[in-house]
Amino acid sequence: MSASRPSSAALTPLRHVVAAQQFDRERLSELFRLSAEMERVRSGGGGQLLPGRIMATLFYEPSTRTRLSFEAAMLRLGGQVIGTENARDFSSAIKGETLEDTVRIVAGYSDCIVLRHSEEGAAARAAEVSPVPVINAGDGPGQHPTQALLDLYTIQSEIGHLDDLHIVMVGDLSHGRTVHSLAYLLALYRGLRVTLVAPDRIRMSQGVIEHLLKHGADVRETEDLMGAVTDADIVYQTRIQVERFSEPWEEAEDQRRHFRITEEVMTRLPQSAIVMHPLPRVGEIDAAVDADPRAAYFRQARNGVSVRMALLQTLLGR
Amino acid sequence: MSASRPSSAALTPLRHVVAAQQFDRERLSELFRLSAEMERVRSGGGGQLLPGRIMATLFYEPSTRTRLSFEAAMLRLGGQVIGTENARDFSSAIKGETLEDTVRIVAGYSDCIVLRHSEEGAAARAAEVSPVPVINAGDGPGQHPTQALLDLYTIQSEIGHLDDLHIVMVGDLSHGRTVHSLAYLLALYRGLRVTLVAPDRIRMSQGVIEHLLKHGADVRETEDLMGAVTDADIVYQTRIQVERFSEPWEEAEDQRRHFRITEEVMTRLPQSAIVMHPLPRVGEIDAAVDADPRAAYFRQARNGVSVRMALLQTLLGR
Amino acid sequence: MSASRPSSAALTPLRHVVAAQQFDRERLSELFRLSAEMERVRSGGGGQLLPGRIMATLFYEPSTRTRLSFEAAMLRLGGQVIGTENARDFSSAIKGETLEDTVRIVAGYSDCIVLRHSEEGAAARAAEVSPVPVINAGDGPGQHPTQALLDLYTIQSEIGHLDDLHIVMVGDLSHGRTVHSLAYLLALYRGLRVTLVAPDRIRMSQGVIEHLLKHGADVRETEDLMGAVTDADIVYQTRIQVERFSEPWEEAEDQRRHFRITEEVMTRLPQSAIVMHPLPRVGEIDAAVDADPRAAYFRQARNGVSVRMALLQTLLGR
Numbered sequence: 037m038s039a040s041r042p043s044s045a046a047l048t049p050l051r052h053v054v055a056a057q058q059f060d061r062e063r064l065s066e067l068f069r070l071s072a073e074m075e076r077v078r079s080g081g082g083g084q085l086l087p088g089r090i091m092a093t094l095f096y097e098p099s100t101r102t103r104l105s106f107e108a109a110m111l112r113l114g115g116q117v118i119g120t121e122n123a124r125d126f127s128s129a130i131k132g133e134t135l136e137d138t139v140r141i142v143a144g145y146s147d148c149i150v151l152r153h154s155e156e157g158a159a160a161r162a163a164e165v166s167p168v169p170v171i172n173a174g175d176g177p178g179q180h181p182t183q184a185l186l187d188l189y190t191i192q193s194e195i196g197h198l199d200d201l202h203i204v205m206v207g208d209l210s211h212g213r214t215v216h217s218l219a220y221l222l223a224l225y226r227g228l229r230v231t232l233v234a235p236d237r238i239r240m241s242q243g244v245i246e247h248l249l250k251h252g253a254d255v256r257e258t259e260d261l262m263g264a265v266t267d268a269d270i271v272y273q274t275r276i277q278v279e280r281f282s283e284p285w286e287e288a289e290d291q292r293r294h295f296r297i298t299e300e301v302m303t304r305l306p307q308s309a310i311v312m313h314p315l316p317r318v319g320e321i322d323a324a325v326d327a328d329p330r331a332a333y334f335r336q337a338r339n340g341v342s343v344r345m346a347l348l349q350t351l352l353g354r
Numbered sequence: 355m356s357a358s359r360p361s362s363a364a365l366t367p368l369r370h371v372v373a374a375q376q377f378d379r380e381r382l383s384e385l386f387r388l389s390a391e392m393e394r395v396r397s398g399g400g401g402q403l404l405p406g407r408i409m410a411t412l413f414y415e416p417s418t419r420t421r422l423s424f425e426a427a428m429l430r431l432g433g434q435v436i437g438t439e440n441a442r443d444f445s446s447a448i449k450g451e452t453l454e455d456t457v458r459i460v461a462g463y464s465d466c467i468v469l470r471h472s473e474e475g476a477a478a479r480a481a482e483v484s485p486v487p488v489i490n491a492g493d494g495p496g497q498h499p500t501q502a503l504l505d506l507y508t509i510q511s512e513i514g515h516l517d518d519l520h521i522v523m524v525g526d527l528s529h530g531r532t533v534h535s536l537a538y539l540l541a542l543y544r545g546l547r548v549t550l551v552a553p554d555r556i557r558m559s560q561g562v563i564e565h566l567l568k569h570g571a572d573v574r575e576t577e578d579l580m581g582a583v584t585d586a587d588i589v590y591q592t593r594i595q596v597e598r599f600s601e602p603w604e605e606a607e608d609q610r611r612h613f614r615i616t617e618e619v620m621t622r623l624p625q626s627a628i629v630m631h632p633l634p635r636v637g638e639i640d641a642a643v644d645a646d647p648r649a650a651y652f653r654q655a656r657n658g659v660s661v662r663m664a665l666l667q668t669l670l671g672r
Numbered sequence: 673m674s675a676s677r678p679s680s681a682a683l684t685p686l687r688h689v690v691a692a693q694q695f696d697r698e699r700l701s702e703l704f705r706l707s708a709e710m711e712r713v714r715s716g717g718g719g720q721l722l723p724g725r726i727m728a729t730l731f732y733e734p735s736t737r738t739r740l741s742f743e744a745a746m747l748r749l750g751g752q753v754i755g756t757e758n759a760r761d762f763s764s765a766i767k768g769e770t771l772e773d774t775v776r777i778v779a780g781y782s783d784c785i786v787l788r789h790s791e792e793g794a795a796a797r798a799a800e801v802s803p804v805p806v807i808n809a810g811d812g813p814g815q816h817p818t819q820a821l822l823d824l825y826t827i828q829s830e831i832g833h834l835d836d837l838h839i840v841m842v843g844d845l846s847h848g849r850t851v852h853s854l855a856y857l858l859a860l861y862r863g864l865r866v867t868l869v870a871p872d873r874i875r876m877s878q879g880v881i882e883h884l885l886k887h888g889a890d891v892r893e894t895e896d897l898m899g900a901v902t903d904a905d906i907v908y909q910t911r912i913q914v915e916r917f918s919e920p921w922e923e924a925e926d927q928r929r930h931f932r933i934t935e936e937v938m939t940r941l942p943q944s945a946i947v948m949h950p951l952p953r954v955g956e957i958d959a960a961v962d963a964d965p966r967a968a969y970f971r972q973a974r975n976g977v978s979v980r981m982a983l984l985q986t987l988l989g990r
Contacts, residue, residue: 088430105781123418
């Protein structure tokens with residue numbers, strides 16, 4: 037009713053989901069409202085919101101978790117799925133077909149395409165030629181927008197608000213695509229404090245820090261995990277991805293141990309705070325922490341289905 | 355009503371789809387009528403024509419495109435799909451199980467089997483033992499009947515008739531299974547003219563040419579692509595499949611360039627004509643041609659779903 | 673009504689299916705009653721018993737047959753399937769994620785998990801942490817309970833009773849997981865006679881024999897297949913799994929030939945008896961035997977779907 041707060045109908049229709057930057061506060065708010073609605077659809081045993089619709093998963097590199105999450109989302113909406121687990125090794129790609137041709141063909145079989153690719157910019161190229169919506173499920177060092185969206189939704193859903201947050205980001209902040217995208221999204225909100233806890237070799241890139249500062253966030257870097265968490269709302273832990281280093285890094289294991297979330301770290305963390313992790317983890321969070329109600333990482337993974345349902349419904353529903 | 359034109363009910367029921375030769379003019383006409391109906395089902399968001407039915411895809415060699423097309427067809431009909439992307443590498447086959455045993459077992463799980471195999475005759479062997487319909491999705495150098503059917507359907511749907519056509523076949527006419535099968539189907543129709551444009555090394559096999567001649571077609575061979583297309587109804591381009599040559603063929607790249615469909619070729623082609631390609635292409639058609647309305651190859655791929663829906667409905671519907 | 677024979681409602685609800693030993697006579701009787709009902713659902717073209725429910729297949733080693741059988745079962749019930757053909761080679765597992773973490777995450781996407789793993793005890797570990805039912809689809813040298821259940825169901829359905837049976841087990845009785853599990857289940861019934869026909873090197877393990885004896889079965893070992901079958905109810909043939917021997921066994925082929933089910937063996941077998949095999953077979957049963965109505969192995973494979981439907985319905989239905 038009020039002119040100052042446009043209704044969801046006023047949003048430009050979303051055609052593709054290529055990058056987290058497509059989402060402003062308003063669109064995020066609408067998406068999260070719908071995601072919460074989708075949780076109710078899920079607990080009611082799924083719905084018939086997209087009957088007869090087909091989602092194609094085109095994965096040029098494996099990512100079982102992401103694929104299964106998207107497939108579950110489409111099926112919960114009453115839709116169907118076709119796809120391939122490893123498009124790169126298969127048939128037309130090895131014969132030299134371009135990504136654009138493959139996308140145009142698969143678009144003739146389906147109502148939307150979920151694309152995972154190793155090359156940055158692949159999703160944008162696909163969206164350029166596709167007559168059906170394309171969702172980026174990760175394009176190499178580029179974007180993985182649905183991960184960023186589910187992370188932000190988890191914060192909203194667990195903490196209850198997105199302004200005035202203190203987030204502590206721990207681990208490999210240099211290669212971690214998820215922390216970069218999340219930082220960009222969080223920068224849309226007021227009163228943000230970000231504490232970056234990383235070994236010197238894998239610190240947050242200067243570009244992200246400058247973006248945060250430009251948007252008014254309070255940014256601090258430290259190696260003191262214990263001190264950082266005492267007034268945190270969120271501790272976002274990431275895996276130290278040894279496979280990403282061009283040269284061997286002998287201290288990787290030591291560093292992982294040093295920046296691990298242990299029961300001791302948990303004693304310092306406020307009761308209302310949460311621990312997040314994009315998973316898989318390989319030791320960065322002690323298994324003993326799992327039973328703590330503040331351990332939100334499995335709920336975070338579960339939220340991926342609701343957020344992806346909301347995106348699919350937005351792209352394909354009428 | 356008229357005794358001279360038997361209704362579709364008079365056709366012998368189709369049990370399996372093994373070879374394009376199973377289809378005569380009457381059966382093709384019935385299939386294409388149903389395929390056109392399926393296009394309407396698709397634009398209506400799919401139907402519930404085969405609810406509860408299960409199609410198994412048993413692919414002993416990968417062919418992502420063909421598999422996805424079949425799966426989309428079954429799902430659009432309201433059916434379901436089980437299957438394996440690479441049957442050859444998996445479990446029972448490596449233990450030495452025969453194709454016949456695998457087929458008998460999978461038939462116990464499903465209502466029809468779509469088989470892709472590297473050995474000629476595999477589909478016939480499967481059909482021999484299977485209690486449920488088998489559809490040949492390509493058996494090595496043998497048949498790939500659904501490709502031939504969708505090619506012919508595309509011609510019917512784009513040009514409007516199948517008699518009195520002039521088709522120009524270009525590229526690798528020696529290894530190209532699709533042009534062989536299409537030639538056999540086209541030979542069923544009157545007033546056919548076929549112009550074969552191929553490098554000397556990969557000319558159309560004498561057997562196919564004789565078959566065309568015997569059925570009254572006018573067949574010409576030339577290396578002059580520009581001249582050939584001026585009064586063509588269809589230019590059917592195929593990929594020069596370098597991987598099929600036992601010895602290296604150094605001029606392959608040159609030849610591919612020489613027989614490429616370029617914008618210049620398109621200026622010679624009549625406005626009512628179409629360009630087809632079984633895809634994937636690797637440079638035989640310039641990307642600049644894609645925007646031309648006569649470029650029918652992506653519509654051709656899309657038609658595969660309608661034709662496969664029609665086949666599944668014929669085999670499994672009551 | 674009678675207090676002495678509790679109704680099915682009195683059974684402790686089944687949470688997970690990890691081992692065949694979870695099933696006593698009463699639970700088996702209830703499961704087989706439901707399995708027979710499922711055969712009717714199947715011949716009616718499937719049902720809508722589990723609409724909207726999602727089964728995840730998490731296969732760390734390939735077993736196409738088992739996976740397809742489970743998927744068909746879930747789809748016949750009106751449910752849906754997500755899964756991976758080869759979890760081990762894919763993404764999170766190679767990054768070092770524990771089975772427990774993967775299971776917790778996949779449980780957030782689905783309503784039950786069918787797990788195949790190469791390590792004994794994997795299913796029990798998964799069941800320990802999973803908030804949704806886990807079904808063991810084989811854990812290495814451990815259990816493969818649904819195979820044992822479908823074997824027993826096949827006997828019940830083909831012979832009509834489970835007491836007073838004479839079963840002849842032939843082949844690799846040492847490595848054959850299926851004959852061990854079946855033996856344990858059969859030991860629950862009265863009047864059991866077991867004849868074990870195996871080469872010396874791959875005789876039935878002493879533990880299984882003792883278990884049978886302790887439960888009152890009459891157990892005999894022989895190498896005389898011809899003599900053994902003359903009053904058999906069931907001949908259960910297994911494959912000699914040469915890949916399981918640590919050292920080469922040169923006589924394997926000879927032994928396989930010696931213990932093969934031939935037409936001659938069939939002439940000695942009573943008319944009311946059946947031949948079973950867990951499949952795949954590689955020569956242990958002559959193809960000529962397939963046409964004999966007593967050859968029950970393809971029906972046995974087909975029964976797998978009904979038994980798995982019954983299990984899924986028990987775990988997920990209300």
